[in-house]
Amino acid sequence: MEKKKSFFQRFLDGLEKVGNKLPDPFMLFVILALFMIVLSWVFSLFQASVTHPGTGEELFVKSLISGEGLQFILTSMLSNFTGFAPLGLVLTMMLGIGLAEKVGLLDYAVRKTILKSPPALITYTVVFVGILGNLASDAAVILIPPLAAFVFYKVGRHPLAGLAAGFAGAGAGFTANLFIAGTDALLSGITTEAAAILDETMVVTPVDNWYFNVVSVFVLTIVGGLITTKFVEPRLGNYSGEVEEEENSEDLPNAKSGFKKAVVAGLLYIALIVVIILLPNSPLTNEDGGLVPSPFLSGIIPIILIFFIVISVVFGMNVGKIKSSKDVSHYMSEAIKDMSSYIVMVFAIAQFIAYFNWSNLGVWVAVNGAEFLKEIQFTGMGLILGYIVFTALLNFLITSGSAKWAVEAPIFVPMFMQLGYHPAFTQVAYRIADSSTNILTPLFPYMVIILSFMKKYDKNANVGTYMSLMLPYSLAFLLTWVILIFIFYYAGIPFGPGITPHL
Secondary structure: OOOOOOOHHHHHHHHHHHHHHHHOOHHHHHHHHHHHHHHHHHHHHHOOOOEOOOOEEEOOOOOOOOOOHHHHHHHHHHHHHHHOOHHHHHHHHHHHHHHHHHHOHEEEEEHHHHHOOHHHHHHHHHHHHHHHHHHHHHHHHHHHHHHHHHHHHHHOOOEEEEEEHHHHHHHHHOOOOOOOOOHHHHHHHHHHHHHHHOOOOOOOOOOHHHHHHHHHHHHHHHHHHHHHHHHHHHHHHOOOOOOOOOOOOOOOOHHHHHHHHHHHHHHHHHHHHHHHHHHOOOOOOOOOOOOOOOOOHOOOHHHHHHHHHHHHHHHHHHHHHHHOHHHHHHHHHHHHOOOHHHHEEEEEHHHHHHHHHHHOHHHHHHHHHHHHHHHHHOOOOHHHHHHHHHHHOOOOOOHHHHHHHHHHHHHHHHHHHHHOOOOHHHHHHHHHHHHHOOOOOOOOOOOHHHHHHHHHHHOOOHHHHHHHHHHHHHHHHHHHHHHHHHHHHHHOOEEEOOOOOOO
């Protein structure tokens, strides 16, 4: 007789069925773009209009199913794609970070950080490195959990606890970092595009959430460590299994000295930037000698790119990975190849957002939505909390962070701007909701990979095992982040250089 499934199991099965019926992100945005075309036509039939809050001009919703609309679709298709702000930002970041990954620098740094950690700090180090691992994007989700499980096994602790801690840091803590990562460039670009619906001069930079992200790293490290030691490990108990150990791949030749030289080169580069900033009438500061705003912040992506190129080339030359300039361009090309699916998806995203903007539906939704929220008096942090919960639940159906933000940003960024909230603040609310529930959704593409890692140490491990391990981290991270955003909000702490919740 087949065992009756629990309500929670049936709930997960239902989510999986619904999620599997969704098309891949590219086709999803093609469908959304087509839907936007039809929607603009319907709204235009009723002569829907709205008064632009900035100019006072009455704007009518324009139909994309018209002569003017067809001209726009055909003549703007290429410029929509090539002019899409996140495209250049993300690809530029990946030139540097991808080079560091291809020459083995990121792999070496992650492994040595975990393996050399003092036993008492291993748990916190695993979570900390997992969170910082998003510099290597999705590579961290594959690299860090099995290494963490191996380290826990070696010191006599339950390997699944190490795997869970590493995956929680890399998966649920994905949006936090001490450094400016590709995620910052990607999301800020989409946010800027969405904010332009109401204010074309509004620019959200990759550093606008940086202060919040830095604090998040340390707070989540402590929370993740406590969840591991106080909840996960006691529940798992002592590990009595035996594992057929694989031989560790040896480090690249001269990897240790190469890493030291790369660190020195990186510090010298940072020192050079600081010296330039401190120069009288520095080209990197504003007219008052400050940094907010400044050419330094505006040019942060090229500055970070050069940093990664410097340390990667130094490391690569020392380990024999880079023997000529051809090798540098080769590894960068390989990194861009890995981004091919993103580039394809951006083509469809760019059209969807452009149609949303051109038709004036974005302004109509933002203004009327904001007015509705004001009428029902649903504003303030209660509204932000509701939005966080909404996005966290939506993550169960659309797991791609960039794809989901591309859908939400054109609606919520202008709407919240109408209520007086800065686009970068709305972006923070989105990021914490999206990141914290990544590890819970059965549609997360790396769930299957983590399950295969789990079976190495527990052959009976299944989805239920996975969910019971990851649920405490997901809920704890989400609750912690909600508390943190409230603290920043009410204490008046900037979320990034010059960024407060309100415009």
